[in-house]
Amino acid sequence: MAETRRRALRPGLVIGLVLFALTIAVAIIAPPLVADAANTLSDDRSLPPSGDAWLGTNAFGQDNVSRVLIATRLTLIMTVIAAAISVVLGVVVGVSIWLAPPRVREWCLRILESAVAYPTLITALIIAAVLLPGASTAVIAMGLAGIPGFARVTANLAQQVSNSDYFVTARFLGVPARRLATRHMIPAMAEPLLILSTTVFATTLVEISALSFVGLGVQVPQYDLGSLLNDSLDALYTQPIEAVGPAIMIVVMSVAAMFVGDGLAASANPRAARSWTPRRPESNPTAQPAEGDTALVRVEDLRVTGARDGEPVELVHGIDLHIDRGEILGIVGESGSGKSLTAMSIAGLAADDLDVRGRTVRVGTMNMLGTPAPAELAQSISIIYQDPGTTFSPSLRMGGQLTEVLRTHMGRSRAEARRIMVEALASVGVTMPAKRMRQYPYELSGGMRQRAMIAGAVVTTPDLMIADEPTTALDVTVQVDVLRQFRRLRDEHSTAILFISHDIGVVQELCDRVLVMRGGEVVEELRPEQIRSREVTHPYTRTLLDAVPVLTVAGQSGGRREEEG
Numbered sequence: 055m056a057e058t059r060r061r062a063l064r065p066g067l068v069i070g071l072v073l074f075a076l077t078i079a080v081a082i083i084a085p086p087l088v089a090d091a092a093n094t095l096s097d098d099r100s101l102p103p104s105g106d107a108w109l110g111t112n113a114f115g116q117d118n119v120s121r122v123l124i125a126t127r128l129t130l131i132m133t134v135i136a137a138a139i140s141v142v143l144g145v146v147v148g149v150s151i152w153l154a155p156p157r158v159r160e161w162c163l164r165i166l167e168s169a170v171a172y173p174t175l176i177t178a179l180i181i182a183a184v185l186l187p188g189a190s191t192a193v194i195a196m197g198l199a200g201i202p203g204f205a206r207v208t209a210n211l212a213q214q215v216s217n218s219d220y221f222v223t224a225r226f227l228g229v230p231a232r233r234l235a236t237r238h239m240i241p242a243m244a245e246p247l248l249i250l251s252t253t254v255f256a257t258t259l260v261e262i263s264a265l266s267f268v269g270l271g272v273q274v275p276q277y278d279l280g281s282l283l284n285d286s287l288d289a290l291y292t293q294p295i296e297a298v299g300p301a302i303m304i305v306v307m308s309v310a311a312m313f314v315g316d317g318l319a320a321s322a323n324p325r326a327a328r329s330w331t332p333r334r335p336e337s338n339p340t341a342q343p344a345e346g347d348t349a350l351v352r353v354e355d356l357r358v359t360g361a362r363d364g365e366p367v368e369l370v371h372g373i374d375l376h377i378d379r380g381e382i383l384g385i386v387g388e389s390g391s392g393k394s395l396t397a398m399s400i401a402g403l404a405a406d407d408l409d410v411r412g413r414t415v416r417v418g419t420m421n422m423l424g425t426p427a428p429a430e431l432a433q434s435i436s437i438i439y440q441d442p443g444t445t446f447s448p449s450l451r452m453g454g455q456l457t458e459v460l461r462t463h464m465g466r467s468r469a470e471a472r473r474i475m476v477e478a479l480a481s482v483g484v485t486m487p488a489k490r491m492r493q494y495p496y497e498l499s500g501g502m503r504q505r506a507m508i509a510g511a512v513v514t515t516p517d518l519m520i521a522d523e524p525t526t527a528l529d530v531t532v533q534v535d536v537l538r539q540f541r542r543l544r545d546e547h548s549t550a551i552l553f554i555s556h557d558i559g560v561v562q563e564l565c566d567r568v569l570v571m572r573g574g575e576v577v578e579e580l581r582p583e584q585i586r587s588r589e590v591t592h593p594y595t596r597t598l599l600d601a602v603p604v605l606t607v608a609g610q611s612g613g614r615r616e617e618e619g
């Protein structure tokens with residue numbers, strides 16, 4: 055069952071909404087109440103601020119505060135309509151482009167890019183100059199001028215959605231274009247588009263005021279905040295306070311919109327607005343092993359805290375572990391049990407929004423709670439990540455990325471590094487390794503990328519290799535090759551390996567010791583023979599073992615699958 059995401063009201067969002075509500079209240083209530091003071095000519099000309107007229111009066115004896123309050127209504131209405139034109143038509147154009155045939159789409163995108171390159175205000179000025187100046191002209195000009203920018207952003211978002219599996223499937227199933235747009239595309243983009251709309255509101259407000267300021271917007275007898283600013287120009291040296299009111303109101307309305315936008319973004323991404331700050335790394339980059347401690351990796355009381363809905367939550371609860379040189383330690387456990395967090399904390403690579411603490415987190419003499427020297431780190435620890443799709447930079451060839459550590463930290467020449475890497479790629483079953491080195495990551499299949507990542511990790515002969523579900527993307531025969539590579543690395547170079555897996559079968563074949571994790575804790579430590587003979591004590595480990603598929607040959611029963619090994 056899907057978990058409902060709690061939308062906490064962030065302080066910024068509350069401030070923005072309150073400011074907006076006040077502005078709307080002013081726009082509704084003020085005009086009938088202060089129309090006389092704002093519009094009636096009187097002899098009290100250019101008065102300084104006083105109890106009756108807080109911002110003084112203008113050259114016609116009209117109260118400046120009252121005029122600002124009245125101008126707020128027209129400014130707000132114009133801005134809302136213009137921003138709505140930009141947003142609605144921008145979304146329609148952006149989505150239509152992605153539903154159009156590829157050639158039409160390419161042309162439209164190029165046209166949009168040219169239009170975006172032209173500043174909105176200049177476009178609006180041209181439109182306003184062609185049409186007769188006035189409030190509706192300003193709205194049309196700003197609304198139309200804002201379309202390309204919003205359409206471009208929408209087209210970018212639509213591109214991401216159109217590449218997603220659910221969209222491709224819907225298209226494949228023949229869902230009509232309009233339904234694709236309204237049911238699949240727009241709802242998927244609604245959140246960022248809503249947030250961006252508040253930015254459009256703020257920029258439209260400033261630019262629409264600018265149009266009136268230069269005389270191409272609202273015309274006398276109407277007035278908006280921009281035209282009030284224009285009026286105040288004449289009295290800038292004699293009555294400068296006249297400019298203060300409209301300026302403040304424009305700032306308040308823009309700030310309200312930005313606060314709402316920021317607040318919506320923070321609510322949409324709870325990690326972005328946490329109410330706590332993770333601890334900074336310790337200053338000491340080294341950690342000396344205690345007397346008689348020969349382990350390569352020593353972890354004592356490791357605790358990792360993350361944020362959920364802005365509140366700190368402990369995710370790893372005081373783990374102790376060690377890995378000797380040349381030892382393969384397995385960690386198994388259900389999804390979300392904290393395996394990756396533990397491994398990444400040991401590598402000093404936990405995400406910035408996590409707080410990692412511990413009595414000791416040491417690899418060799420490196421303090422992984424501090425910031426060890428990058429060269430030492432790169433040579434000592436290799437990591438094989440779970441997802442081969444995001445490990446390599448899409449804009450660089452494989453060769454340059456794979457040989458980086460060899461060249462920059464291990465002093466190998468370019469040619470030497472390439473030769474070593476080609477051999478390593480071949481040894482993990484990468485076909486045509488020299489050619490692969492010249493290719494970009496997207497030209498390789500997922501399995502090939504995973505093998506390349508494994509080759510890159512093995513080739514530096516690290517002290518510690520962390521392999522986070524390294525063989526999940528590989529077929530069974532390649533898994534066997536890869537696991538053989540791991541053993542060879544351990545046997546020939548005494549590399550310690552931290553091997554994370556869901557698959558207790560693979561772990562029992564490869565590892566010297568296995569930790570079972572659940573809910574951020576180690577619940578059991580086992581030797582492989584204990585797993586084979588099912589001498590486990592914790593009920594969770596038993597459930598894990600029972601979950602391993604059983605092969606039943608006709609006429610026989612029992613026998614756990616053995617093909618991994």
Ligand SMILES: Nc1ncnc2c1ncn2[C@@H]1O[C@H](COP(=O)(O)OP(=O)(O)OP(=O)(O)O)[C@@H](O)[C@H]1O
Nearest residue numbers: 360361369388389390391392393394395396405408
């Ligand atoms: N940066 C983060 N902020 C907050 N919570 C996080 C963060 N990273 C991970 N978590 C949470 O910590 C828990 C443990 O995550 P972890 O990635 O270690 O699980 P795992 O055991 O490796 O699972 P899997 O096998 O699915 O990769 C999960 O509930 C996850 O949602």
